[in-house]
Amino acid sequence: MSADHPHVVVVGAGFGGLSAVQALKDANVDVTLVDRRNHHVFQPLLYQVATAALSPADIAAPTRSILSRQGNARVLLETATGIDARGQTVHFASGRQLRYDWLILATGARHSYFGRDHWARHAPGIKTLDDATAARRSILLALERAETESDQHRRRSLLTFVVIGGGPTGVELAGAIAELMRRTVSRDFRSITPHCARVILIEAGPRLLPSFPEDLSEQTRRNLEQLGVDVRLGKAVDDLGPGHVRVGIETIDTHTIIWAAGVKASPAAAWLGTGADGAGRIIVDPDLRVRGQPHVFAIGDTACCPGPDGRPLPGIAPVAKQQGRHVAAQILGRTGEPFRYRDAGILATIGRRRAVAALGTLHLTGFAAWLMWSVAHIWFLIGFRNRLTVSASWLWNYFTFERSARLITGDAETHVDVMQTLEAA
Amino acid sequence: MSADHPHVVVVGAGFGGLSAVQALKDANVDVTLVDRRNHHVFQPLLYQVATAALSPADIAAPTRSILSRQGNARVLLETATGIDARGQTVHFASGRQLRYDWLILATGARHSYFGRDHWARHAPGIKTLDDATAARRSILLALERAETESDQHRRRSLLTFVVIGGGPTGVELAGAIAELMRRTVSRDFRSITPHCARVILIEAGPRLLPSFPEDLSEQTRRNLEQLGVDVRLGKAVDDLGPGHVRVGIETIDTHTIIWAAGVKASPAAAWLGTGADGAGRIIVDPDLRVRGQPHVFAIGDTACCPGPDGRPLPGIAPVAKQQGRHVAAQILGRTGEPFRYRDAGILATIGRRRAVAALGTLHLTGFAAWLMWSVAHIWFLIGFRNRLTVSASWLWNYFTFERSARLITGDAETHVDVMQTLEAA
Numbered sequence: 001m002s003a004d005h006p007h008v009v010v011v012g013a014g015f016g017g018l019s020a021v022q023a024l025k026d027a028n029v030d031v032t033l034v035d036r037r038n039h040h041v042f043q044p045l046l047y048q049v050a051t052a053a054l055s056p057a058d059i060a061a062p063t064r065s066i067l068s069r070q071g072n073a074r075v076l077l078e079t080a081t082g083i084d085a086r087g088q089t090v091h092f093a094s095g096r097q098l099r100y101d102w103l104i105l106a107t108g109a110r111h112s113y114f115g116r117d118h119w120a121r122h123a124p125g126i127k128t129l130d131d132a133t134a135a136r137r138s139i140l141l142a143l144e145r146a147e148t149e150s151d152q153h154r155r156r157s158l159l160t161f162v163v164i165g166g167g168p169t170g171v172e173l174a175g176a177i178a179e180l181m182r183r184t185v186s187r188d189f190r191s192i193t194p195h196c197a198r199v200i201l202i203e204a205g206p207r208l209l210p211s212f213p214e215d216l217s218e219q220t221r222r223n224l225e226q227l228g229v230d231v232r233l234g235k236a237v238d239d240l241g242p243g244h245v246r247v248g249i250e251t252i253d254t255h256t257i258i259w260a261a262g263v264k265a266s267p268a269a270a271w272l273g274t275g276a277d278g279a280g281r282i283i284v285d286p287d288l289r290v291r292g293q294p295h296v297f298a299i300g301d302t303a304c305c306p307g308p309d310g311r312p313l314p315g316i317a318p319v320a321k322q323q324g325r326h327v328a329a330q331i332l333g334r335t336g337e338p339f340r341y342r343d344a345g346i347l348a349t350i351g352r353r354r355a356v357a358a359l360g361t362l363h364l365t366g367f368a369a370w371l372m373w374s375v376a377h378i379w380f381l382i383g384f385r386n387r388l389t390v391s392a393s394w395l396w397n398y399f400t401f402e403r404s405a406r407l408i409t410g411d412a413e414t415h416v417d418v419m420q421t422l423e424a425a
Numbered sequence: 426m427s428a429d430h431p432h433v434v435v436v437g438a439g440f441g442g443l444s445a446v447q448a449l450k451d452a453n454v455d456v457t458l459v460d461r462r463n464h465h466v467f468q469p470l471l472y473q474v475a476t477a478a479l480s481p482a483d484i485a486a487p488t489r490s491i492l493s494r495q496g497n498a499r500v501l502l503e504t505a506t507g508i509d510a511r512g513q514t515v516h517f518a519s520g521r522q523l524r525y526d527w528l529i530l531a532t533g534a535r536h537s538y539f540g541r542d543h544w545a546r547h548a549p550g551i552k553t554l555d556d557a558t559a560a561r562r563s564i565l566l567a568l569e570r571a572e573t574e575s576d577q578h579r580r581r582s583l584l585t586f587v588v589i590g591g592g593p594t595g596v597e598l599a600g601a602i603a604e605l606m607r608r609t610v611s612r613d614f615r616s617i618t619p620h621c622a623r624v625i626l627i628e629a630g631p632r633l634l635p636s637f638p639e640d641l642s643e644q645t646r647r648n649l650e651q652l653g654v655d656v657r658l659g660k661a662v663d664d665l666g667p668g669h670v671r672v673g674i675e676t677i678d679t680h681t682i683i684w685a686a687g688v689k690a691s692p693a694a695a696w697l698g699t700g701a702d703g704a705g706r707i708i709v710d711p712d713l714r715v716r717g718q719p720h721v722f723a724i725g726d727t728a729c730c731p732g733p734d735g736r737p738l739p740g741i742a743p744v745a746k747q748q749g750r751h752v753a754a755q756i757l758g759r760t761g762e763p764f765r766y767r768d769a770g771i772l773a774t775i776g777r778r779r780a781v782a783a784l785g786t787l788h789l790t791g792f793a794a795w796l797m798w799s800v801a802h803i804w805f806l807i808g809f810r811n812r813l814t815v816s817a818s819w820l821w822n823y824f825t826f827e828r829s830a831r832l833i834t835g836d837a838e839t840h841v842d843v844m845q846t847l848e849a850a
Contacts, residue, residue: 038569038833055482062831064613074615077569096573129834144463144502148521188489190499406487408463409554 005030005072008331009090009100011080011268013040013063015317016300017106019324021073027332031072032098034090036079038062041129042381044317047169049132050258051176052140052184052406056129059381080107083271085293102295102331105268105282106324109301109315112264112279122242123164123257126173133409135258139177140408142255143185146192153253159197160254162245164237165261166203167210168348171220173258174201175351178227183352184406199229200254202247204236204261209348209356211314216356219365223350237261263315268302277304277312286338288327297330299323305339313341317380347373430455430497433756434515434525436505436693438465438488440742441725442531444749446498452757456497457523459515461504463487466554467806469742472594474557475683476601477565477609477831481554484806505532508696510718527720527756530693530707531749534726534740537689537704547667548589548682551598558834560683564602565833567680568610571617578678584622585679587670589662590686591628592635593773596645598683599626600776603652608777609831624654625679627672629661629686634773634781636739641781644790648775662686688740693727702729702737711763713752722755724748730764738766742805772798 006029010017013035021033039060048054067073079093083103091097111125126132139161146158163174181197201208201224207217208224208231221231232247239246244253262279269276274290275283281304282290288303290296300320307313319341326339345359347369355369364372431454435442438460446458464485473479492498504518508528515523536550551557564586571583588599606622626633626649632642633649633656646656657672664671669678687704694701699715700708706729707715713728715721725745732738744766751764770784772794780794789797 038565038831055480056832056834057480060832062613065609065831068613076573077566078573129832133834140463141502148501148503184490188487188493406463406490407481407485407554409481409558 006101006331007032007099008102008104009034009098010104010106011035011090012106012108012300012302013037013075014043014106014108014300014320016108016302016320016324017104018063018066019321020104020106020299020328021067021324022070023325023328024072024331025070027072027328029072029102029331030074031070032074032076033063033067034076034078034080034092034098035063036077037128038064038077039129040066042377043127044168045377045381046126046129046132047173047176049129050126050135050139050173051180052136053176056133060129080271083268083296085272085296088295100295103297104324104327105290105296105298105302106300106320107266107268107302109263109265109279111259112262113259114262119240119259123240123245123259125259126169136406137408138256139180140406143189143192144408145255146196147189148191155192155196156198157243157253158255159192160200160252161198161256161258162200162202162252162254163258163260164202164240164245165259166201166205166208166231166233167260168346170201170203170260171208171224171348171350173260174199174229174231175224175227175349175354178224178229179351182228194228197228200232200252201229202232202235202237202245204234206234208233212346212348212356213358213363216358216363216365220348220350220356223354223356223365227351263301265302268298272296279304281312287330287336288323288339289330297327299327307341314346316346318344347376349373431526431756432457432524433527433529434459434523435529435531436460436515437531437533437725437727438462438500439468439531439533439725439745441533441727441745441749442529443488443491444746445529445531445724445753446492446749447495448750448753449497449756450495452497452753454497454527454756455499456495457499457501458488458492459501459503459505459517459523460488461502462553463489463500463502464554465491467802468552469593470802470806471551471554471557472598472601474554475551475560475564475598476605477561478601481558485554505696508693508721510697510721513720525720528722529749529752530715530721530723530727531725531745532691532693532727534688534690534704536684537687538684539687544665544684548665548670548684550684551594561831562833563681564605565831568614568617569833570680571621572614573616580617580621581623582668582678583680584617585625585677586623586681586683587625587627587677587679588683588685589627589665589670590684591626591630591633591656591658592685593771595626595628595685596633596649596773596775598685599624599654599656600649600652600774600779603649603654604776607653619653625657625677626654627657627660627662627670629659631659633658637771637773637781638783638788641783641788641790645773645775645781648779648781648790652776688726690727693723697721704729706737712755712761713748713764714755722752724752732766739771741771743769772801774798 008029008031010033021031024031039062042059045059064075081093082091089097089099113119142158146155149155161177163170178199182194186194208220209217235247244251265280269282282298284298284303288297301315304312313319347357349355353370355373357364357369433454433456435458446456449456464487467484470484489500506518507516513525538544567583571580574580586602588595603624607619611619633645634642660672669676690705694707707723709723709728713722726740729737738744772782774780778795780798782789782794
């Protein structure tokens with residue numbers, strides 16, 4: 001680092017943080033990108049790792065590799081724990097600290113259980129690679145146990161998969177689990193058949209994909225039902241615990257519950273003691289500056305930034321990436337310019353060859369939308385290598401229905417846990 | 426299962442167990458393959474997962490997929506815990522049991538610490554996918570910590586990698602770690618350079634690769650030293666603990682110790698109460714039958730089977746595979762025929778483009794041997810898909826020196842553990 005260059009600290013190596021760093025490539029600044037993990041994850045495809053279609057390395061790349069050619073950037077593996085705004089310093093769990101001239105907070109979001117945090121243990125979500133491999137282990141172990149289970153009740157519980165939340169993640173997960181059951185299970189298992197398996201998608205609101213146009217929500221429900229998914233709209237989960245989900249008066253016995261219902265921003269707002277919305281997102285000025293903190297920006301899932309219709313912009317990759325570039329431009333002198341989101345459309349996939357896409361007034365469904373989804377996702381995967389192997393994996397899956405990533409890894413303890421849950425159920 | 430077919434139970438889905446099951450493909454028997462993991466691992470390439478060149482899914486495949494087209498075989502995810510030879514029954518950890526007409530024990534081997542089992546915690550070995558990803562995490566975290574460590578002593582300890590054992594696994598690991606340091610580190614890290622890193626390979630015997638001809642051992646030592654590996658022959662480890670290895674009067678401060686020094690068979694001999702050699706391997710008759718147990722066979726690393734020179738055959742994949750096929754033939758009626766190993770040669774690779782091979786009297790070294798090693802390993806990888814992606818990964822690595830599998834995954838606890846070890850060091 002040279003002493004006369006301003007020091008930009010970026011916390012979080014997700015889409016927003018990384019795009020901010022890359023937009024500062026040619027600037028006379030020193031950039032430090034801090035994250036508690038060593039890799040950037042292409043989050044929109046985590047559900048494919050959870051359902052064994054892709055491997056972790058297919059959708060993630062070491063942050064150092066991505067930035068290895070950017071001379072003014074360095075990468076730090078640290079967990080941020082607080083900010084001293086007056087002293088312009090970020091504090092880390094290791095006890096170290098780092099001074100900044102500019103700070104970009106891109107710390108993302110985690111799951112929200114709406115005040116019932118004890119649900120997290122029984123209904124984990126999918127936000128990290130470890131979450132995704134844990135979900136994969138849980139799904140595949142349930143199938144293995146079901147194959148040899150003679151008690152009909154337990155067997156039914158093992159073969160019941162409940163996804164809570166009907167947004168894009170929930171829809172894509174439910175579709176992918178249903179595909180996994182239909183194709184792979186019927187070929188590889190001897191005693192269980194796809195008909196034994198139930199995939200239940202629970203959404204509290206009146207329709208799936210609430211951020212999409214209504215006709216696509218309806219199309220999505222139909223497509224999921226064709227895949228055998230039991231879609232329940234307007235039903236809130238009242239309680240859940242080991243082995244069961246309660247919805248109204250009905251109790252669903254299930255071994256696998258996956259949470260895709262709500263997110264809450266990471267505690268960056270608390271670090272700054274600044275204003276936040278109900279989801280914990282920092283309220284930012286139109287140019288993405290944290291109110292009252294002229295040297296601090298918040299972007300992506302960490303920021304509450306109103307869109308053209310006055311509602312907060314959604315927590316999706318294109319928003320975070322554009323905000324990262326906008327903040328970089330602010331630091332380079334385009335001070336005070338308000339952020340404007342250029343909406344290129346939204347996409348969600350349903351199983352192996354169907355998707356829905358809303359591109360302004362153009363609504364696509366079925367295979368055409370799926371093809372667009374595939375091309376878009378491969379294109380945006382960071383790093384040419386990943387694009388190549390993901391394309392190969394997808395083509396292979398598409399033609400053979402094989403899922404080579406169907407490995408149960410992780411410690412024996414988890415395995416024992418599963419067994420105990422089963423015994424207790 | 427049909428009641429009139431004999432029931433063959435195979436315990437262990439490694440090379441030996443799988444080849445026995447596949448050799449029974451067209452026979453009028455029912456086969457049950459039992460393993461405590463759901464996947465077959467191509468063990469000779471585990472070291473490439475540990476050094477981030479390949480992903481777990483590249484070298485493993487779900488056992489069910491491999492056998493999905495074999496109608497007379499079923500796969501069971503269970504942990505065997507004992508055998509009732511009189512009742513012809515295998516017992517499992519779940520409390521279940523399974524009757525057999527024929528039993529094939531192919532339970533493999535684990536690490537031996539020569540009576541010092543407390544070393545295992547500080548010097549783990551690499552026998553499973555989880556072992557390999559744990560080693561990868563440990564190596565990559567050491568680099569991350571070193572990048573920001575200002576204390577010169579700690580930094581040196583973080584950048585010292587000790588491999589114990591100079592057999593093929595130790596040689597291949599040491600070479601691969603040295604390559605990782607030379608290539609990737611120099612490009613991606615800002616403050617550490619390849620020259621800061623030390624890779625030390627410790628072998629108690631007088632030469633590396635004791636099962637190879639002597640001229641190749643010497644060539645291997647030279648090649649490793651050219652890669653920067655500090656090879657120490659004739660040195661036994663006297664003690665090791667968190668952060669250090671003691672060899673004679675020298676104490677090496679190191680953050681990463683990997684064990685590749687000795688194996689001991691799984692406890693199958695104890696289950697049967699039958700004779701075992703010093704490494705715990707069951708002593709078998711020439712036709713691989715367990716002495717005094719006409720319906721039980723032991724193969725692969727579980728069996729002590731003398732070769733043509735009277736010494737026990739080595740614990741390598743070709744031996745296990747040929748034994749699996751031999752035992753299948755015995756069950757199908759070729760009773761009492763002694764097993765004869767057809768030795769096609771042995772190979773070990775050293776870094777990115779060198780290897781040694783002994784094919785009878787023909788000894789190959791350098792690039793020619795490496796090419797032969799690559800082709801042989803890709804060929805023997807089970808499943809066409811894996812062959813394809815591994816070839817692509819290798820070609821990519823070869824031309825770009827990139828390692829896309831360089832992900833640190835696993836729970837935060839392990840991360841904390843590492844940090845605490847560092848603080849304590």
